[in-house]
Amino acid sequence: MRYHRIPDETVRRLPIYLRGLMVSVDQGHEHISSQALAEFVGVQSWQIRKDFSYFGDFGTRGVGYSIEKLAREIKKILRLDVIRRAALVGVGDLGSALLAYPGFGGYGLDIVAAFDTDPEKIGRVVNGVRIEDPSGMDGLGGRDISLAIVAVPRAAAQSTVDKLAEAGIRGILNFAPCKVIAPRRVKIITLDIAMELARLPYYMPAGGSSEHPMTGGSPQPGVS
Amino acid sequence: MRYHRIPDETVRRLPIYLRGLMVSVDQGHEHISSQALAEFVGVQSWQIRKDFSYFGDFGTRGVGYSIEKLAREIKKILRLDVIRRAALVGVGDLGSALLAYPGFGGYGLDIVAAFDTDPEKIGRVVNGVRIEDPSGMDGLGGRDISLAIVAVPRAAAQSTVDKLAEAGIRGILNFAPCKVIAPRRVKIITLDIAMELARLPYYMPAGGSSEHPMTGGSPQPGVS
DNA sequence: CCATGTGAAGGTATTCACAGCC
DNA sequence: GGCTGTGAATACCTTCACATGG
Numbered sequence: 001m002r003y004h005r006i007p008d009e010t011v012r013r014l015p016i017y018l019r020g021l022m023v024s025v026d027q028g029h030e031h032i033s034s035q036a037l038a039e040f041v042g043v044q045s046w047q048i049r050k051d052f053s054y055f056g057d058f059g060t061r062g063v064g065y066s067i068e069k070l071a072r073e074i075k076k077i078l079r080l081d082v083i084r085r086a087a088l089v090g091v092g093d094l095g096s097a098l099l100a101y102p103g104f105g106g107y108g109l110d111i112v113a114a115f116d117t118d119p120e121k122i123g124r125v126v127n128g129v130r131i132e133d134p135s136g137m138d139g140l141g142g143r144d145i146s147l148a149i150v151a152v153p154r155a156a157a158q159s160t161v162d163k164l165a166e167a168g169i170r171g172i173l174n175f176a177p178c179k180v181i182a183p184r185r186v187k188i189i190t191l192d193i194a195m196e197l198a199r200l201p202y203y204m205p206a207g208g209s210s211e212h213p214m215t216g217g218s219p220q221p222g223v224s
Numbered sequence: 225m226r227y228h229r230i231p232d233e234t235v236r237r238l239p240i241y242l243r244g245l246m247v248s249v250d251q252g253h254e255h256i257s258s259q260a261l262a263e264f265v266g267v268q269s270w271q272i273r274k275d276f277s278y279f280g281d282f283g284t285r286g287v288g289y290s291i292e293k294l295a296r297e298i299k300k301i302l303r304l305d306v307i308r309r310a311a312l313v314g315v316g317d318l319g320s321a322l323l324a325y326p327g328f329g330g331y332g333l334d335i336v337a338a339f340d341t342d343p344e345k346i347g348r349v350v351n352g353v354r355i356e357d358p359s360g361m362d363g364l365g366g367r368d369i370s371l372a373i374v375a376v377p378r379a380a381a382q383s384t385v386d387k388l389a390e391a392g393i394r395g396i397l398n399f400a401p402c403k404v405i406a407p408r409r410v411k412i413i414t415l416d417i418a419m420e421l422a423r424l425p426y427y428m429p430a431g432g433s434s435e436h437p438m439t440g441g442s443p444q445p446g447v448s
Numbered sequence: 449c450c451a452t453g454t455g456a457a458g459g460t461a462t463t464c465a466c467a468g469c470c
Numbered sequence: 471g472g473c474t475g476t477g478a479a480t481a482c483c484t485t486c487a488c489a490t491g492g
Contacts, residue, residue, distance in 0.1 A: 007461060008447075015422040019401060023378075033473065042403040045473095046463070053475055061474045062470040079425035086421075097321040103401055103418035147424065154247075171424040177243060177327055179266040181448075187427040188448050191420050194327035196413055197310075198239040200371065200395040201303035203411040223232075224405075224412050233483060257451060269451095270485065277453050285452045286492045 006077075010051040014074050015107070016041050017048065021071040022106055033064035042224065080108045085145045087113040087169070089160050090152035091121055091131050094175060098149055099127045113145060134163070141168030150174045161188070199223070230301075234275045238298050239331070240265050241272065245295040246330055257288035266448065304332045309369045311337040311393070313384050314376035315345055315355050318399060322373055323351045337369060341380075358387070365392030374398045385412070423447070 020041035024032055034052075038045040052058045052065075058073055059065040075081045086104075088095055088111050099111060113136075114129045116122065121131045140148075148169045152160050157176035164172060165182045174180055174190040182188055203223055244265035248256055258276075262269040276282045276289075282297055283289040299305045310328075312319055312335050323335060337360075338353045340346065345355045364372075372393045376384050381400030388396060389406045398404055398414040406412055427447055 009461060011423065011426055015416075015419040018422070019416070019419060020403075023402070035473080040403070042405075044463080046465095049473090049475060050462080057475075059474055060470065061468075062472050064473070077426070078422060079428070080422060084425060093321040093324040097317040098417070100317040101417065103416070104421065107418055107422040109418070109421055146428070147421075149421070171428040173421045173424060178247070179244075179264070181266075185429050187424060187429075189420055189424055189427075190448075191415075191417070192239075192243070192327070193322070193325065193415070194331055194333070195239040195243060196415050197328060197333055197371075197373070197397050198242070198302060198304060198331040199235065200397060200411060200413055201308060202235055202301070203413075204303070204370070204395040205409050205411075224414075231483060259451080268485080270453095270487095273451090273453060274484080281453075283452055284492065285490075286450045288451065 004054050006054050010054060011078075013043065013047070013051055014078055016043070017051075018071060018074045018078070018080075018107075021067050021074070025067050025071065029067055031064045032067050032070075034059070037065070075108070078107075083108050083110055084147050085110050085112045085143070086147035086149060087111070087115065087137070087140055087145050087164075088129075088149045088151065089115045089134070089137070089164070090150060090156075091116040091118075091126065092151065095149075095151035096126060098151060099129060109147065111149070113140070113143065137163050137167050139167070140164070145169070147171045148173070150176055150180075152176060154178045161186075228278050230278045234278060235302075237267065237271070237275055238302055240267070241275075242295060242298045242302070242304075242331075245291050245298070249291050249295065253291055255288045256291050256294075258283070261289070299332070302331075307332050307334055308371050309334050309336045309367070310371035310373060311335070311339065311361070311364055311369050311388075312353075312373045312375065313339045313358070313361070313388070314374060314380075315340040315342075315350065316375065319373075319375035320350060322375060323353060333371065335373070337364070337367065361387050361391050363391070364388070369393070371395045372397070374400055374404075376400060378402045385410075 017037065020037055034045040034048045038048050055077060058070050086109055088098060091114050099114060104111065111129060114131045115134045115137055116131050117134055122133050124131050146169060148164045150157060150160050150172055154176050157174065157178055158180050161172060161180045161182050165186045170186055172186060172188045174188055177192045177194065180188060241261065244261055258269040258272045262272050279301060282294050310333055312322060315338050323338060328335065335353060338355045339358045339361055340355050341358055346357050348355050370393060372388045374381060374384050374396055378400050381398065381402055381404050385396060385404045385406050389410045394410055396410060396412045398412055401416045401418065404412060
């Protein structure tokens with residue numbers, strides 16, 4: 001099934017598989033079956049095989065998948081096979097945490113620039129990155145930075161995105177709790193932390209006496 | 225269409241609508257049409273009407289929806305109509321940011337306890353919450369805390385979840401980059417920040433000369 | 449008239465079951 | 471024997487078009 005559009009849900013799961021593989025290889029394994037990977041990352045084995053089938057033959061029948069080869073393939077598909085330099089805008093509590101976050105490196109993502117409007121913060125170095133005045137965002141294009149993380153208050157989000165788009169940024173991870181728009185050439189993923197937590201009570205079994213409206217478990221991504 | 229199972233995708237969108245409504249009411253509006261709300265939050269108007277149709281008649285034909293009434297209804301459906309007390313486990317960079325995060329209050333979520341293994345941190349007060357020794361997690365059930373946020377390193381995630389489950393916690397938002405399991409009575413949402421960012425390059429238009437494999441825009445939730 | 453609410457149609461993703469291959 | 475890869479069946483969600491009601 002070589003020539004088939006890749007379902008968005010599959011694209012959403014690929015990083016999950018990749019994460020599992022990176023841990024697996026640390027544990028010294030060389031090969032892994034769809035069954036074993038499925039258990040490890042928390043999906044069904046046929047889901048994994050189906051997802052991989054959109055790209056070509058990754059595995060060996062009777063054996064499984066070569067962990068290293070599979071990880072490399074997934075990185076290529078997700079375009080994580082080149083190091084991507086990213087800028088952070090907004091070095092508040094959340095922004096600082098993101099600067100210190102060790103998890104990005106595994107996906108080839110590297111925060112190399114940070115911006116904040118607070119004069120107190122400008123010039124300070126956090127986790128090896130010097131905080132710059134926002135006016136410097138104009139020059140982002142010439143610094144080989146194609147990705148940005150937006151961690152500014154809601155009121156500043158849209159104007160920040162506008163500036164980033166103008167500077168040639170092509171992908172944005174937005175933590176501000178609102179919709180932001182940009183030219184089609186700029187892809188935006190919005191991640192509202194509070195909103196994720198807000199989904200939780202709905203799926204929680206009733207506390208005390210009232211009954212829960214749902215019958216069974218939830219197939220919703222991210223919820224178990 | 226009163227008696228119909230609520231699609232998970234609808235449950236995922238309800239917090240988006242609620243967020244939009246909360247901003248709208250701040251702007252002094254009283255009523256809003258599906259069309260206007262759709263534009264504001266970034267979905268289609270018929271999607272909104274369809275979503276609401278699973279619950280009953282919220283709106284008035286020819287007029288639209290009462291913002292306040294609609295927000296109250298959505299909160300009731302999501303079970304956000306009571307204040308929920310939450311515990312935070314892991315007061316590192318990310319945990320500290322979450323403690324300071326102002327966005328939870330709007331959904332009735334209140335972090336009232338924090339735990340960390342670091343003796344340096346225990347006893348200190350961050351954002352009005354005193355950091356406690358993890359042994360205190362046992363008593364969570366008796367403190368009217370039903371929700372927990374896990375922001376510990378991957379290696380500590382599963383044991384943390386185990387302890388929380390034992391203490392009677394019924395909902396967990398897990399920031400550790402791994403699968404965690406718990407008894408069925410405990411609902412878990414895992415949110416891996418790096419993984420979200422890892423999806424971005426795939427959707428970004430090609431940089432330089434190579435061609436992008438995708439044809440058009442993405443219907444994937446969170447991606448625009 | 450205007451905007452909601454909803455059957456019906458269409459599309460997409462999940463799940464199954466098994467053929468194919470090592 | 472064991473595990474992959476995939477067509478077919480099923481379930482789910484989105485999209486449309488319009489009847490319905492203030």
